[in-house]
Amino acid sequence: MTAPPPVPREPVLERARLGARTLRRDRWWVPPLFTALGLAAFVGYATFRVFQQDHYWVADYHYLTPFYSPCLSAACAPGSAVFGTLPFEFPWFLPYALVSLPFLLLFRFTCYYYRKAYYRAIWQAPPACAVREPHRRYTGESRLPLIGQNLHRYFFYAAVLISLLNTYDALVSFAHGHNGGFGVGLGNLILLGNVILLWCYTLSCHSCRHVVGGRLRSFRRHPLRYRAWTWVSHLNARHMAFAWITLGTLVLTDLYVALVASGTLTDVRLFN
Template sequence: MASPAQTQVPTTPARARIGARTLRTDRWWLSPLLTSVGLGVFVVYATVRSFMRSGYWAAEEHYLTPFYSPCLSTSCVPGSSHFGTPLGELPGFIPLAFLSLPFLLGFRLTCYYYRKAYYRSVWMSPPACAVAEPHGKYTGETRLPLIVQNAHRYFFYAALIITIVNTYDAIVAFQGGFGLGNVILLVNVVLLWCYTVSCHSCRHVTGGRLKHFSKNPVRYRIWTQVSKLNTRHMQFAWITLASLMLTDLYVWLVSTGTIADLRFVN
């Protein structure tokens, strides 16, 4: 029988003491930099446009930008309120789409991909493999504010409703005929659906907690398709940021008369 000394697990050697922050010689900082710039551009653009209160509704073409949908206040310009105006006048410091924007922001902020993106780029936790992070400790998503990340599944349900609203807006736009703006709105909605349903929470809703896929063939089929989209969730996350800005910019330019909408059918 082996003695206690013989069975004792040997201690692990201490980590090497490296004075440099990293020994990497490649441009490891490029990816977090580009991510920070990309996210920053969208945040600045979306924030400015959400508070402008102009250029969000092209009356003749029936184009409504997603940044102002749904517009439920009497502060909204005539025609832009597809669901009526149950709310009164809103002060200028409140966005006209204040009922949807917080949930969309919460959905994006708590998204599993976006967490990785801004954890590494903005918070530098960690900025890259084999690169020391500047933080002295890490408590995980167990305390405020990061504990809110656990509410992602609930933000998903809200985002699903808002995507339906955006789809309705794109359909209503065809009342003004058929132009390039309709194509842009429709493509944006399709991409938003791809991003929303490729979410990890949607994958869990469709196939989570099933013990036997064979007994739930419909849910298994849906789960399979969602899983395929889930592999492209990162791409959809970035593409939809670009499509949202492009859609809003186009509606802005058309509604202000800066450019004329290319019409196919009047």
Template sequence: MATQTPSRTSQAGRRAAIAERHLRVDRWWLSPAITVVALLAFVVYATWRAFANADYYAAPYVSPFYSPCLADNCEEMRGGANWALFGDWWGLSPALIFLGLPLGFRLTCYYYRKAYYRSFWASPPACAVAEPHSSYSGERRFPLILNNSHRYFFYASAAIALILTWDAVLGFRDEDYSWGHAGLGTLIQLVNIALVWAYTLSCHSCRHIMGGRLKSFSTHPVRYRMWTFVSRLNGRHMALAWASLTSLALTDLYVYLLATDVFSDPRLF
């Protein structure tokens, strides 16, 4: 009886011994490469602006990177969140006081974890593409264990969003701080805060807060409606993450251009 050629798949039922790292023929590397470029661009820009300690206020607009401004060396922002609670001992840029709160919220965000895991760490870089790492410890060790603090960063970011909302309301003033004004900067701040709130509320932790640990939605109709609304936003969490990140940078850039007298704020009414 003729012997059969040994199969490439072991009798133990393990996967086929494929020599190639993957069998994909599409440009699977393009998405993680774009993510690396986009995130690095924001990090470089935000770092430059956070350490600049200048040109972050153009009446009546304040950069979202510098609000709330709670140091004695803050620029004068009449009517805004400018209380010198940190006194004159804080000699660095006031943007660094609360920078870690929204930064921590995005770093521990479920979508951003996927984004930088795949792009920066190649863990894995794409579906059906093996990762180069030989071991994986999960999120049980430092520093990835810090991702478990995402819910607490959510609370802090919601507080920051409330302050940015007040900044957007103050955008309806003119240079003399009289109400009844609306410029292009007012519109930009309104769009920015809308995207910031949409991203914040679409957070998975927010969705769990609204509907988690409920045995029956019928006995909690209000929470059910809130959970339903947040769930719709949650389905667009990735798009809102990028849109809000872009709007934060563009809002800061607009304030910077006004503060450096590149152009004047066009008035809408």
């Protein structure tokens, strides 16, 4: 009798061992530094605005900043709550958009591009090629808490619903001109441009590409899904760009609404 084949052992996952801190002489630290500064700037601004709980609604033109949509607290400004409010006011540590913001945060936090960005820039795993990282072990995303990154596909569905809500907020504002009819102002264009770019970021997600064209054995039998998959794939190639652009447009949109709501700026009206 022949002996049974040996049972293969699981490979030991280890990082490449570097004797020096880095083998590079270029300014490898510049991209991680700017990535960390960019993410920190957005998180700082968004945190301040979310908990400021003021200057988020322009009643005259129905401008609602995305950071407060949907507004659910009983303290929300009259007219800003599309679906009504809960029968109590939120304490200061709860955002008015309590339903949407956690899902949007988790959608971006588990995004494939953002993982790469903050793994390198903040967690330093690794900060750059041929640069030694401070971690001795490597477990990938197979253990807590990083195993939760696999929930990204489900946060994508929530992000789609919230994008639909933001689309409604942008479109309904066109019906609130000076006399209650159709009107176009600079705020309308900013809200509309922001929501278009948000759709580009959401639909360029890797999970969206899988939903549209994944699990198919043959594209030939599904020509419509193949066309949709091709279109989403083109967007997917620009996912990193949309990830950064939408951070900027979210800040710009919120800042414009805040300045108009506080009376610092007067909305520029293009029609009515």
